[in-house]
Amino acid sequence: MTPLMLRQLWAVVESAQAQILLNLDDSSLAQWLLRQLKAQQSLDSDETNMLNAYIHTKMPLIRDLAEERLVPHS
Template identity: 65%
Template structure:
């Protein structure tokens, strides 16, 4: 995975409403993030597999960050 792919993925995560990220189950969150990524940049099969594996390995981190953002928004 290239640095630009990583940056793009985490930008999508940061720009997405925390509440939305937290409402999706793991499979839905993986697919939604892949779809958002593909709207920005076309990926071949190997890149898609690598990105999907990376997303899967970071789901708990993505949820933790979303929960933290949600708490910050509520209690600022």
């Protein structure tokens, strides 16, 4: 997994609507994120598997970031 792939993944997370990130179950969210990345670049099966595993390990962080966007800051 390259640094570029990681940057693109986190750019997708940051640009995605918070509701999408929060409303999908873990498996569906991982697949949604992978589809977004595949639309930007071609991924072979090894890259897809590595990204899928990485996404699953970062799922709590992804959801925390999405929740943070929904909370109004004073």
